[in-house]
Amino acid sequence: MSDHDSELKPSKPAIWNDPKYRALFFQIVLVLALGYFITTIVNNTLTNMESRGISTGFAFLSEPAGFGILQSLIEFDESHTYGRTFFVGLLNTMLVAGLGIFLATILGFIMGVARLSRNWVVAKVATFYIEIFRNIPLLLQIFFWYFAVLGALPSVRQSMSLGAGVEFNNRGLYLPAPVPENGFAIVGWLFLAGIIASILLARWANKRQESTGQQFPVFFSSLGMIFGLPLLVFFVMGSPLSWDYPMLKGFNFQGGISIIPELLALLLALTIYTGTFIAETVRAGINAVSHGQTEAAMALGLNRSKTMRLIIIPQAMRVIIPPLTSQYLNLAKNSSLATAVGYPDIVAVFMGTTLNQTGQAVEITMMTMGVYLTISLVISMFMNWFNKRMALVER
Amino acid sequence: MTVTTETKKYELGHHPDMAPPLTTTGLIGWLRTNLFSSYMNSVLTIFVLYLLYLYIPPLIEWLFIDAIWSGGSREACEVDGAGACWAFINSRFSQFMYGFYPKDLLWRPNTAGLLLIALMVPLFLKSFNYKWVLGGFILIIYPFIAFYLIHGGSFGLETVETNKWGGLMLTLILSGVGIVASLPIGIVLALGRRSEMPIVKSLSVVYIEFWRGVPLITVLFMSSVMLPLFLPDGSDFDKLLRAMIGIIMFQSAYMAEVVRGGLQAIPKGQYEAASALGLSYWKSMGFIVLPQALKLVIPGIVNTFIALFKDTTLVLIIGLFDLLAIIQQANSDSAWLGFDTEGYVFAASVFWVFCFSMSRYSIALEAKLHTGHKR
Structure with a gap:
C-alpha cells in the first residue's frame, strides 16, 4: 500500500506550470505594467502643467475666490477663499x-x-x-x-x-420664517427631552413586553411627551414665537x-x-x-x-x-x-x-x-x- | 325547535346551483371588490377619480385636440386657444435626429441604422441557428462599418467631423459604444474580482468601487479636463472620444458587477466539473462558465443599457449635442421662443419609448431565460 502511495503522489510540475508561480509571475507583471502606466501619466501631467504655468499643490485654497454664490448655508461673499x-x-x-x-x-x-x-x-x-x-x-x-x-x-x-x-x-x-422670542428655548429643550424620554420609554416597554407580555401604549405617550407637553408649555407661556x-x-x-x-x-x-x-x-x-x-x-x-x-x-x-x-x-x-x-x-x-x-x-x-x-x-x-x-x- | 318555512319548502332531489348574488359578479361585483370595498376605499376612489377628471381632459386637449401640427413659423401657433405647438418639433425634426450632420449626407447614418436593424431581425427569429455568430458580428465588426459610414474619411466618403454629430443619433452612438466597449472590460474585471490572486482581486475591487462611487458628471468633467493633461504634450484629441472614454471607464465598473452576478449564479459544480476535465482557467471560463453566466445576465445588461441610455444626456454639460442638448438649444432659439414644454415633451416621449420597450423586452427575456439555476 505504502509504495503505491508514493506512485500516486503527483510529480512536482515544472516551475512554469506551477499555478502558484504562475500567479506570482502574472501579478508581478501586472504591478510593473500598472506602475509604468501611472508614472507615465504623472510625468506627462507634471510637464503639461508646467508648460501651462499651473503650480501644483493646494496653496490655491487659501486665495480669495472673488465670486459670489447664489445660495450658501454658511457666510460667504467675494472676499472668502x-x-x-x-x-x-x-x-x-x-x-x-x-x-x-x-x-x-x-x-x-x-x-x-x-x-x-x-x-x-x-x-x-x-x-x-x-x-x-x-x-x-x-x-x-x-x-x-x-x-x-x-x-x-x-x-x-x-x-x-x-x-x-x-x-x-x-x-x-x-x-x-419663525422668530423665537424670550423663553422659546424652553419649548425646544422640552421637545428634545421628549424625544429622549420616548426612546427610553420604548426600550423599557419592549423589555417589559418580552418578559411579562404586558403592552404599554408607547405611541400615544410618546406623542404626548414629544408634542403635547411642549405645546402646552408654549401656550401657557403666551406663544413666545412670531413670524417674519x-x-x-x-x-x-x-x-x-x-x-x-x-x-x-x-x-x-x-x-x-x-x-x-x-x-x-x-x-x-x-x-x-x-x-x-x-x-x-x-x-x-x-x-x-x-x-x-x-x-x-x-x-x-x-x-x-x-x-x-x-x-x-x-x-x-x-x-x-x-x-x-x-x-x-x-x-x-x-x-x-x-x-x-x-x-x-x-x-x-x-x-x-x-x-x-x-x-x-x-x-x-x-x-x-x-x-x-x-x-x-x-x- | 320550530322552523318556519312557509314560502319555500325544501324538497328532496336534484337542485340546480343558484346564481351567485348579483352584487358579487359582473360589473357591480368588480366595482365593489376593486373600487368600493370599504368606506376608506370609496372615498379614495372618488377623490382620485375627481383629480383625474380635473387634469386628464385638459391635458389631452392640449396635447392632441387643440394642438397645431404644422406650420413654418411661430405665427402658426399664436392662435387663440391653440394647444401644443408640434409645428416647432416638425420644423426641426431632422436636427433633433441628426444634429448638424450635413443634409445631403444623411443617407450615411440612415444606412448604418437600417443595416443594424436588418442585422438585429434574425436575432429575434426562433428558427435562426447562427445567433452567436451574428451577435459577434454585430458586437465586433458592425461598429467599424458604422464608424466608416458615419464618420467617412476613407473608401471615398467625405469626412464628417464629430462636432457635427448630434441629436438622437449621437445619443444612440454614445450608449451603443458605451455598452459594447464596456462589456469585455466588465467581464475581465468581474473575473478579476473573483480571482484568487490577491493583487488582481484588490485592483479590480478598487477600480469597480471607485467608479461606482462617483457621479458620471464628475467622470465626464475629469475626462474633458484631465485627459488632455495625462497625454504627452501636443496630442489633442476629440471631445466626443474623450466623453466616450469617460463613459466606458464608468460603465465597465457597472458591467463588471452585472457579470459578477451571473458568475455567482453558476453552481460550484460547473467550475469543479470543468477543472476535473482538466481544462485550464481560460478554457473553463470560456467554454463552461461564461457562456452560461452571460446568458443569465442578458436582462441585467439590457437594464444597464437603459440606465446608460438615460445617462448619456449628461454629455450636454461638457458641450456635446445629444438629443436633449439640441432640444435645449432649439428652445432658446428666438424664432421659436416660448415652446419649451413641447420640446421637453417630445424628448421625454422619445426617451420613454426607447426605455420602456427595452425594459419590457428585458422582463420578457428574464421570463424566457428562467430555465434553471434559480435557487
Whole structure:
C-alpha cells in the first residue's frame, strides 16, 4: 500500500506550470505594467502643467475666490477663499441630497404600497406614475421643472399668494420664517427631552413586553411627551414665537425663508425620479413576503393594519434595505446634476467655477471625487448598520 | 325547535346551483371588490377619480385636440386657444435626429441604422441557428462599418467631423459604444474580482468601487479636463472620444458587477466539473462558465443599457449635442421662443419609448431565460 502511495503522489510540475508561480509571475507583471502606466501619466501631467504655468499643490485654497454664490448655508461673499467655496458647495450638496432622500423615501413608500393596493384606480395611477417617470432621463426632468414649469411662473410683482404669507413666483418660494422670542428655548429643550424620554420609554416597554407580555401604549405617550407637553408649555407661556413674513420691497421679496427655484426644480425632479425606483423596491420587498404570513396573521385575528405593521413590513424591510441603499447612493450622486440648472452644489461651484478660475484640474477633481466617495461610504456604512439591526436573528 | 318555512319548502332531489348574488359578479361585483370595498376605499376612489377628471381632459386637449401640427413659423401657433405647438418639433425634426450632420449626407447614418436593424431581425427569429455568430458580428465588426459610414474619411466618403454629430443619433452612438466597449472590460474585471490572486482581486475591487462611487458628471468633467493633461504634450484629441472614454471607464465598473452576478449564479459544480476535465482557467471560463453566466445576465445588461441610455444626456454639460442638448438649444432659439414644454415633451416621449420597450423586452427575456439555476 505504502509504495503505491508514493506512485500516486503527483510529480512536482515544472516551475512554469506551477499555478502558484504562475500567479506570482502574472501579478508581478501586472504591478510593473500598472506602475509604468501611472508614472507615465504623472510625468506627462507634471510637464503639461508646467508648460501651462499651473503650480501644483493646494496653496490655491487659501486665495480669495472673488465670486459670489447664489445660495450658501454658511457666510460667504467675494472676499472668502477658494477653500471656503468647497465647503459652501459641499453643504449645498448635502442639503439637496438629504432633503431628496427624505422626500423620495416618503413618495416611494406611498407609491410602492399604492401599486399593490386593492383599489384598482389607486393601483393603476401608481403604476402609471412609476412607468412614466422612471423611463425619462433625470436631467430632462430637471430641465422640465426648471425651465418649463418654474420659469413660467408669474414675476415677482404678480407673485402668487398661497395664503399664510407663502409667496410663489419665478424667483422661488417664499415662506414666513419663525422668530423665537424670550423663553422659546424652553419649548425646544422640552421637545428634545421628549424625544429622549420616548426612546427610553420604548426600550423599557419592549423589555417589559418580552418578559411579562404586558403592552404599554408607547405611541400615544410618546406623542404626548414629544408634542403635547411642549405645546402646552408654549401656550401657557403666551406663544413666545412670531413670524417674519416675506414682504415685497423694491424688486424682490425681503425677509422670511426663500427657496431658490434651482433647489425646488432639483428637489422635485430627484424626488419624483428616485421615488419610482424606491416604489419598485418597496413593491418587490412586500411581494417577497410569502402569502402564508398574511394568512397566519389573519388566523391569529390581527386586523389589516396590524398585519401590515407587525408582520409584513418588518419582513419586507430585510429585502428592501439593500436595494434602497443603492437608490440613496444614486440620489446622492445624481444631485450633481444640479450644475445643469446652476444650483450651487459642489460640482457647480468647486468643479465648475473654482476650477475654471484656478485651473487646478487635478487637485479639484480629486477633492470632488473624494467627497462623493466619502458620501457613498458613509451612506452604505449607515445602511449596513441598519440592515444588521433589521436582519433576521436566528436562534 | 320550530322552523318556519312557509314560502319555500325544501324538497328532496336534484337542485340546480343558484346564481351567485348579483352584487358579487359582473360589473357591480368588480366595482365593489376593486373600487368600493370599504368606506376608506370609496372615498379614495372618488377623490382620485375627481383629480383625474380635473387634469386628464385638459391635458389631452392640449396635447392632441387643440394642438397645431404644422406650420413654418411661430405665427402658426399664436392662435387663440391653440394647444401644443408640434409645428416647432416638425420644423426641426431632422436636427433633433441628426444634429448638424450635413443634409445631403444623411443617407450615411440612415444606412448604418437600417443595416443594424436588418442585422438585429434574425436575432429575434426562433428558427435562426447562427445567433452567436451574428451577435459577434454585430458586437465586433458592425461598429467599424458604422464608424466608416458615419464618420467617412476613407473608401471615398467625405469626412464628417464629430462636432457635427448630434441629436438622437449621437445619443444612440454614445450608449451603443458605451455598452459594447464596456462589456469585455466588465467581464475581465468581474473575473478579476473573483480571482484568487490577491493583487488582481484588490485592483479590480478598487477600480469597480471607485467608479461606482462617483457621479458620471464628475467622470465626464475629469475626462474633458484631465485627459488632455495625462497625454504627452501636443496630442489633442476629440471631445466626443474623450466623453466616450469617460463613459466606458464608468460603465465597465457597472458591467463588471452585472457579470459578477451571473458568475455567482453558476453552481460550484460547473467550475469543479470543468477543472476535473482538466481544462485550464481560460478554457473553463470560456467554454463552461461564461457562456452560461452571460446568458443569465442578458436582462441585467439590457437594464444597464437603459440606465446608460438615460445617462448619456449628461454629455450636454461638457458641450456635446445629444438629443436633449439640441432640444435645449432649439428652445432658446428666438424664432421659436416660448415652446419649451413641447420640446421637453417630445424628448421625454422619445426617451420613454426607447426605455420602456427595452425594459419590457428585458422582463420578457428574464421570463424566457428562467430555465434553471434559480435557487
